Structure formats: C-alpha cells, structure tokens
Amino acid sequence: MAKELYGIIGYPVKHSLSPVMQNAAFSALGMEAEYSAYEVPPAGLDAFLRGLESKKIAGLNITIPHKIAAKGYVERHGTLDENARRLGAINTIKVIDGKPNGFNTDGAGFYRSLVEDLKFAPEGRRIFILGAGGAATAIAMYLGNGPKTIAVTDIDAAKLEGLRSHYRKFYDEKRFRAVGPADAAKALSESDLLINATPVGMKESDPLPVDAAELHAGLYVYDIIYNLPATGLVKEATKKKLHAVTGLGMLLYQGVIAFEIWTGKKAPVDVMRKALREAIRSARSS
Numbered sequence: 001m002a003k004e005l006y007g008i009i010g011y012p013v014k015h016s017l018s019p020v021m022q023n024a025a026f027s028a029l030g031m032e033a034e035y036s037a038y039e040v041p042p043a044g045l046d047a048f049l050r051g052l053e054s055k056k057i058a059g060l061n062i063t064i065p066h067k068i069a070a071k072g073y074v075e076r077h078g079t080l081d082e083n084a085r086r087l088g089a090i091n092t093i094k095v096i097d098g099k100p101n102g103f104n105t106d107g108a109g110f111y112r113s114l115v116e117d118l119k120f121a122p123e124g125r126r127i128f129i130l131g132a133g134g135a136a137t138a139i140a141m142y143l144g145n146g147p148k149t150i151a152v153t154d155i156d157a158a159k160l161e162g163l164r165s166h167y168r169k170f171y172d173e174k175r176f177r178a179v180g181p182a183d184a185a186k187a188l189s190e191s192d193l194l195i196n197a198t199p200v201g202m203k204e205s206d207p208l209p210v211d212a213a214e215l216h217a218g219l220y221v222y223d224i225i226y227n228l229p230a231t232g233l234v235k236e237a238t239k240k241k242l243h244a245v246t247g248l249g250m251l252l253y254q255g256v257i258a259f260e261i262w263t264g265k266k267a268p269v270d271v272m273r274k275a276l277r278e279a280i281r282s283a284r285s286s
C-alpha cells in the first residue's frame with residue numbers, strides 16, 4: 001500500500017515542529033503515513049495547492065505567510081468550514097474527492113489547552129490579549145461571545161482596529177475593548193486572564209511583555225510562545241505563584257485536531273506532546 005502523504009507549507013518552514021509531532025503520531029498508530037515540510041514561496045502557493053491530488057497529498061497544514069491566501073484558494077476551489085470562514089484564514093486542508101476542504105484548528109487548539117493545561121474556563125471571564133496579529137485574531141474569534149470582555153492591545157494601532165472591526169462583524173461589539181498603550185495596565189489589572197500573543201519572549205534576552213508589577217494576584221497567564229520550555233513571563237508568573245503555561249499545548253492541540261480531521265482516528269496526544277517537548281529541548285541545546 002502506498003504511503004499516505006501529509007505535510008506543512010510555509011515560507012520559511014524548516015524550523016517547524018509539526019513534522020516531528022505528526023510523524024510520532026503516525027508511527028505510534030502503526031500507520032503507513034509520512035508528514036513533510038514544504039517550503040513554498042507566496043508566488044508558488046496556488047500551483048502547489050493545485051497539485052495536491054497529483055502529488056497524492058491527503059492533508060496539509062498551512063503556516064505563515066499562507067494562511068489567508070490559502071483560505072482564498074479553498075474558497076474558490078473547495079469548501080471552507082464555518083470557523084475558518086469566520087476567521088478568514090486556514091491552517092489545515094483535507095483533500096476529499098480531489099477537492100480541498102479548509103479548516104482552522106488554531107483557536108480550538110488554544111481553547112483546549114486553556115481549559116486542560118491552564119484549567120481556565122473563559123466563559124463569563126475578563127480576558128486581556130497582548131497583540132492583535134494572526135494568533136490573537138484566531139484566539140479572539142474562537143472565544144467570540146463566551147468571555148464577559150476581551151480587551152486587546154497592540155503597538156500597531158491599525159492591526160488593533162482591524163481585529164476590532166473583524167470581531168464586531170460576528171460578535172457583540174460591547175464585549176470587545178481596543179485598548180491603547182496608556183490604558184493597558186489598568187485593563188490588565190481588571191482582567192482574569194493574560195494572553196501574550198506577541199513574539200516578545202521568544203528570545204531569552206527579551207524583556208517581559210508586561211511589567212512584572214502588573215501580574216496581580218489571581219491572574220492566569222497563557223503565553224502562546226512555544227519555542228522555550230519556559231518564557232520569562234511564565235517564569236515571573238510562576239515566581240508569583242500564578243497559574244501560567246507556555247503555548248506548547250496550543251501547538252499540540254491544533255495538531256491533534258488536524259490529525260483527527262485527516263485520519264478520523266483518535267490522536268495519540270501523549271506521544272505527540274512528548275515528541276514536541278523533546279524537539280524543543282534539543283533545538284535549544286543545539
């Protein structure tokens with residue numbers, strides 16, 4: 001039997017941890033399947049997606065910078081699920097009867113990790129998101145009308161306004177607060193959960209994305225950065241005895257949900273988590 005082929009496209013993509021995680025899952029279930037990284041520049045995206053069937057690729061993850069353009073391709077040539085349509089971006093394709101079906105598992109992956117890893121249920125709570133880029137958008141659009149409030153701040157005022165106007169097209173606009181830099185500390189002091197959705201903290205030499213003094217008692221902290229076993233923010237929050245996690249769980253569960261969409265099988269979550277942890281540890285020591 002020919003191997004089933006899966007993969008991730010991005011540009012660049014060679015540092016992606018998805019191949020290690022997904023291949024560990026295939027091998028744990030004894031599946032004849034292989035997941036590869038495909039470096040595809042923006043100009044080559046349509047041609048690559050057109051050739052999925054002839055390349056016998058059954059499922060794909062999509063990462064930066066292709067998530068929005070790939071959604072456009074799937075809209076023209078296949079089917080988009082409701083969550084991906086609302087978000088306006090996809091991170092997963094399943095080829096069914098030769099046609100691409102588009103999904104976005106980032107928001108659901110975040111949610112599952114928030115509830116299972118951080119033990120925080122966002123419904124009715126006050127959420128503060130630092131950053132209004134792609135990941136913050138996936139999170140805010142998945143949380144939707146669940147939280148009491150979602151306050152978002154970003155150094156890029158145009159991006160912040162873009163997320164606000166996108167959110168209000170689908171959800172109760174009174175729940176969403178676009179917060180300028182001068183009001184960010186106050187908004188955080190009134191929040192139950194801080195989500196860092198900026199790249200600040202990816203380098204060990206980075207400053208904290210918020211002042212340590214702003215991490216108040218009872219605050220839950222979700223830092224979506226995953227390239228370090230613990231970021232500066234997670235370390236500082238833990239020092240203050242707050243509940244805090246990195247984004248390893250978000251990365252894990254977006255992959256778990258994609259795996260289940262592609263294969264219809266229950267993903268071996270513990271195997272995938274272990275593979276990710278080991279890859280992060282070895283990338284750091286190399």
Ligand code: NAP
Pocket residue numbers: 106130131132133134135136153154155156159197198199200202209224225226247248250251252254
């Ligand atoms: P992005 O689209 O570039 O968005 C990040 C936003 O944060 C940008 O608008 C950026 O503004 C802003 N920003 C930077 N520093 C800031 C600060 N000090 N205060 C307020 N806003 C600030 O990036 P992304 O794709 O959303 O990714 C963000 C981070 O999430 C990355 O570290 C990425 O690795 C991580 N991530 C994790 C997962 C996961 O599965 N765990 C998934 C996706 C992304 P400028 O553009 O002006 O700098």
